[in-house]
Amino acid sequence: MALRVLPRKFYARPTVEVARDLLGQVLEFRGLQGRIVEVEAYLGEGDLAAHSARGMTPRTRVIFGPPGHAYVYFIYGMYYCLNVVAEPEGTAGCVLIRSVEGWGDGPGKLTRAVGITLEENGADLTRGPLRILAPAEPVRGEVEVTPRVGISQSAHLPLRFVLRAGWTEASRRE
DNA sequence: GTCACGATTTGT
């Protein structure tokens, strides 16, 4: 069964909704697939922890761009982190992918595992080698909400979402 | 141009 590619409108919504709904979806890069199990939302105005907090710069340009694209940034001189751009074009908002089943646990490790680099920055997630698809069967499970990891500003906001005990209806019947 | 720092990870 062919998985369905998430449409642009999925991403053109409030960042928190997109973050929550990204859990259980299938991330694909060069044919490698894995379920997204941990994400964090980074908002526009008012979120001092977000790269977009101080407006549009050369680096943060794609965060303000059309939804459904990848925002990849280079951090600590050695790691690439993958984000999914949300909100309608012109509004900042993105979702950091922190853990993908089978790829790795941690935003820097999962990109290194499959070779995602700055080349993927700005890539369209509805087509091309980097895509996100809906699983054949919807993933059910409990979602844990916690503060975001590794930030000092706006640190109390409950914007980290983790899929705990995810399952599909089929696997549940086994 | 200069400089402090970071949405991380790993080893001590």
Add this chain to the structure above:
DNA sequence: CAAATCGTGACG
């Protein structure tokens, strides 16, 4: 706890 390692953004 500290190192690794370098682009970005603020300042001038």
